[in-house]
Amino acid sequence: MSTAKDRDSVFNEPHLRPDAGSLDPSESKAERALSKGAAGSGERYENAPSVYDEPDFLPDRPAELIDQDWSCSACGYNLRGLQTGHPCPECGHRELYRPAPRESPSYRQWLTCRIERTSQRKAWTVAIAAALLGGPWAAVAALFGTLQGGLAGTSMLLLAIVFAPVIEETMKIAAAAVVVEVRPYLFRRLEQLQTATIGSALLFAVIENILYLYVYAPNHTAEYALWRWTVCVAMHVGCTVLATRGLAVVWQRSIQEGRPPRLGLGFRALLTAIVLHAAYNAAAAGFAILLR
Known part of the structure; x- marks a missing residue:
């Protein structure tokens, strides 16, 4: 015979009763999502x-x-x-x-626990994947950010000299930066971080050259193609090398000191890369104007 005390017990709550009902079907999707989140909660x-x-x-x-x-x-x-x-x-x-x-x-x-669990093979896989993702990612961002219709003259110069370098230099290292900020243990060596960023820059330069040579200027000269495949590629890779130095400082500080990454520590190096890229674009634009 149940008493008032039994009825007031916490064990008499609906979800703790022996005859507790099953989960509402409408909640099953949320339950699965929460279960997956709990299972991987230690990764971040x-x-x-x-x-x-x-x-x-x-x-x-x-x-x-x-x-x-x-x-x-x-x-x-x-x-x-x-x-x-x-x-x-x-x-x-x-x-x-x-x-x-x-x-x-x-x-x-x-962090120490996850570094021990991460193999070199997995780290290299992440580095290559970041490079393969970062190049197209930067190319798409540059297309959406710089190919604006109805612009001409000063507006186009401003776009090429100011906005394009910011978008391109930021996005070329963006995939690697996400890894460094969220899961720095996925890079075990500095060379893996460099592979992710420089590989992304190379792939971006290839995609950009294909667009310029076969879409924007299909009737290009051999000299123009040579310039695109040498000077432009070197510029993109060189600027990314500079930006990578700042990202490497962030990653090394986190790994060596066991502290959460602070991406702001790499801003100065990224800004240097952006300024150099902008200076190159300004020089190229000025040279093109002189040749008219």
């Missing part, structure tokens, strides 16, 4: 935050010796050998984060 760290990754701002927390590589977020100076909370000797910035204990549930432990 935002699903498993840790108190050890929080900023170090508590006033009574004792200082500790930094016994590993730990760069200043403002200037990149290595703070190893200093006490936590000590101003950076290079710029005076006080770092808000400290290294997590080695055995603590933190980003560092999560």
Whole structure:
């Protein structure tokens, strides 16, 4: 005989009763999606935050010796050998984060675990896939971003000198940047990151040359084709090499220090690549105007 206490028990909730009903068919799709998300939740760290990754701002927390590589977020100076909370000797910035204990549930432990699980074969596969994806991705972005109808004169020059370099240089490294930001452990060596970005630049240059030589200027001269396959390819690859240096800093900092990647650290290198690309486009446009 059930009592009022039994009826009020948590075990008398509808989903815990022995005669609990089955899942509503309309919810089955959502249930499958949530199950898949839970199964792969460990692949991205935002699903498993840790108190050890929080900023170090508590006033009574004792200082500790930094016994590993730990760069200043403002200037990149290595703070190893200093006490936590000590101003950076290079710029005076006080770092808000400290290294997590080695055995603590933190980003560092999560990253180390996944690096150990990732084989070189898988890392090279990811690098090649990023290159094969990045080239067409950049080409499509450039087409949508620069082929605007009804533009002429100054507008076309502005598009070629300002907007095209920004789109192309950003998108050529975009696939690799996504890997670095979300799953940096999928690159085990610097050469794999470079393969992803430089391979993307080469593929982009090939696609662009095919469009220019066989769609935009089918009656081109041999000299024009030679210029496209040498100077233009070298420009695209060279600018991407510069942008890759910044992305490599982001990746190496994350892997070596066990910290979440900060893509902003690579912005200066990307900006340099964009400026050089813009300067090349401006010079090419000026030369074309002089030949008219």
